[in-house]
Amino acid sequence: MAHDGRVRWMRYYVEEYRDPVTGEVGSTRLAEDACEYFDGYGPAPDYEIPERYFEWAFLVAEEAEGKGSIRAGVGGLVNAVPADYL
Numbered sequence: 001m002a003h004d005g006r007v008r009w010m011r012y013y014v015e016e017y018r019d020p021v022t023g024e025v026g027s028t029r030l031a032e033d034a035c036e037y038f039d040g041y042g043p044a045p046d047y048e049i050p051e052r053y054f055e056w057a058f059l060v061a062e063e064a065e066g067k068g069s070i071r072a073g074v075g076g077l078v079n080a081v082p083a084d085y086l
Contacts, residue, residue, distance in 0.1 A: 031057035
């Protein structure tokens with residue numbers, strides 16, 4: 001399943017999840033909030049957040065923190081990016 005705007009949403013709001021002291025992005029909370037916004041929970045009775053939300057949030061956080069450049073392919077990160085992220 002493609003991200004259908006989920007990554008775009010995460011990129012738009014990523015700065016709201018940045019810690020003002022450390023500068024790190026809280027990717028777990030970003031994933032949880034995106035899943036809630038898009039009602040992306042798994043089936044009953046567990047309603048777990050699909051792993052892809054955490055993967056997308058991690059990549060968005062890395063990108064925002066300047067630790068990886070997905071567009072430029074720096075450090076081989078492009079090869080590790082799920083196809084539905086790009």
